[in-house]
Amino acid sequence: MGRDEDPGQGDTPAMSGLHPRIRQAGVQDRAGAHHRPGMKPYYDDGQITIYHGDCREILPSLEPVDLVVTSPPYGSIRDYIDGSEFEWKGCLDSMVACLEPGGVIMWNVDNQTINGSETGDAFRQVLYMMDEGGLRLHDTMIYLRQGVTFPDANRYLPGFEYMFILSKGAPSTFQGLKDRPNISAGARIHGSVTETDGTKREHSRNGKTIEPFGLRFNYWSISSSAPDVGHPAVMPYKMAAAHIATWSLENMTILDPFMGSGTTLRAAKDLGRRAIGIEIEERYCEIAVKRLAQEVLPLAFT
């Protein structure tokens, strides 16, 4: 992955201030920042805040956020926390409660395969957020991985992951990315629309010129090669950046309760959003702080 795709490694931690979305009910430290007892950020530069801890314990103390862009642990595929299984229901309850009305969750997951069968946990989690959390399933988006993994003897090469888009009511923000080259660019639109009773009427856009670029499809082809930052499952920077650009506006607050190496936070910073990350493993918090300290580079979504 090139530098334009992954801004984010350096070494200047900044520890000051309190994120505006942290409930102001705490104590004042020597730097003048307010913290809830036991809720002192690992890192806070006024725009980006990181908490080192279990998201189930931290999330209930946060003010609601506008957007969650996250990739949770996939079952026990990777043993992040001393080999223990990912207890997802508790995490989802707290994450859904932390979402503003109109807010969106981008849930990037895959199903683990155990004893030759997919677990289906990705679907269970989404249905749980709908049935128990009252969220809408706004879109089922697909991340086409440009990269090959070793195949099983009896199935096709796995080539995609889910990017479920869930929302609390209708999404408050949608800034659809229009970077799909139109093969008929420059031509004039002509055609008709068939009504439900079978009658035809002229298309309302007839006569207009087709633009060079149109709205993206809901499947995104992104390179799966990740920078070697010291985390086993880094989200592609372009995935995080494109979702943040789509579902939020400047100065809105983005949350990643499973922050890992901080890809979501790095992209949020580059896009002028506020962000909060929570990570249970301290060594990954350290990596995220280093990535945040790197110089801001031009954005690239494709």
Ligand SMILES: C[S@@+](CC[C@H](N)C(=O)[O-])C[C@H]1O[C@@H](n2cnc3c(N)ncnc32)[C@H](O)[C@@H]1O
């Ligand atoms: C798939 S990784 C996220 C990778 C991240 N998107 C990135 O780009 O680096 C999931 C992360 O969730 C963390 N995690 C697991 N359970 C957690 C919990 N209860 N609270 C906070 N973090 C947790 C793991 O340590 C791991 O780093």
